[in-house]
Amino acid sequence: MDLNLTPREIRQQIRSGEFSTNTSGLAQGFVQGNLAIMPKEWANDFLLFCQQNPKPCPIVGMSREPGDFMLPDLGEDIDIRSDVPKYRIYENGELIRELNDVKEVWRDDLVTFVLGCSFSFEEALIADGLEVRNITEGVNVPMYRTNIACKPAGRFSGNTVVSMRPMKAADAIRAIQICTRFPSVHGAPLHLGDPAEIGISDINTPDFGDAVTIKPGELPVFWACGVTPQAAIEQAKPPFCITHSPGHMLVTDLPNSRLAIL
Missing domain, CATH: 3.40.1640.10 (PSTPO5379-like)
Structure with a gap:
């Protein structure tokens, strides 16, 4: 397109x-x-x-x-x-x-x-000179189910789904600063580093989307994802x-x- x-x-x-x-x-x-x-x-x-x-x-x-x-x-x-x-x-x-x-x-x-x-804050990251790997590689962003519980409300509950973008530590810090300005599109990341700490057993096998390359010296950076409601709907x-x-x-x-x- x-x-x-x-x-x-x-x-x-x-x-x-x-x-x-x-x-x-x-x-x-x-x-x-x-x-x-x-x-x-x-x-x-x-x-x-x-x-x-x-x-x-x-x-x-x-x-x-x-x-x-x-x-x-x-x-x-x-x-x-x-x-x-x-x-x-x-x-x-x-x-x-x-x-x-x-x-x-x-x-x-x-x-x-x-x-x-x-996808809305990806533009702000790119404008600041940060690489967004799923865009560079021309694939859908990788998304994962986690063990981070949502607050239940009425008949809905479930765990948070996250999207992931790999970055060097300095770039991850800058991404946090940038995304804090966009609370209406998920805001700052929820987690960076060890995927197992949030219940992800295999970073190379996302539950949704496509896997992306994580280069030596990079950390996986995880943002809350709008696929979360699908998990709540399933429950x-x-x-x-x-x-x-x-x-x-x-x-x-x-x-x-x-x-x-x-």
Whole structure:
């Protein structure tokens, strides 16, 4: 895909089926979002779960009413049923299938949540001269399940999922300083160093996304990840739910600068 396309042009290509892969590195300067869509009778519990766990689940937008599939607060002509490259469908907490368009399964009682994504702060890291390995290697960011418990809320609970970017120690310190300015897209890292301390047994085998090269002298640096709600959904087992497929985000018209704390 042309990296100079506007967010709306990217969404149009996704909607038409021309683009269906991960969105890392696209729409420089604009917020990308994770997705969680569920019946309205589950939405209040999920909202509370997000409020109790703002690092992995920072809300950047919601549908205005149940059944709304347009998201005017996040951009022009966003149709949440077709403008994400790949969706996951869950029934009773089980992943049933993946789709490139969810119009056929859309319901009038569904509430949409869009959560901040680490792809937004990657731009700030690159602008400061730091390498982001998944972008350098042209792959999806590696993501891992951890033993870091989320605060339970209503029917939702579970452990945090993290994304990982390897860095030298000095670069990791700088990344912490930069990402602290972006609490709406996961903020500063949760952990750096030994993966086993947060329950990751094999750093070369991510639970989601793709493995990346960790060079000698580098530390794995872990950020809270917006795939965390998928783990909570698996545990809570709502009768029906739609999420994004990891790495396949909603590209919005919101500038990243709007989410930064100056």
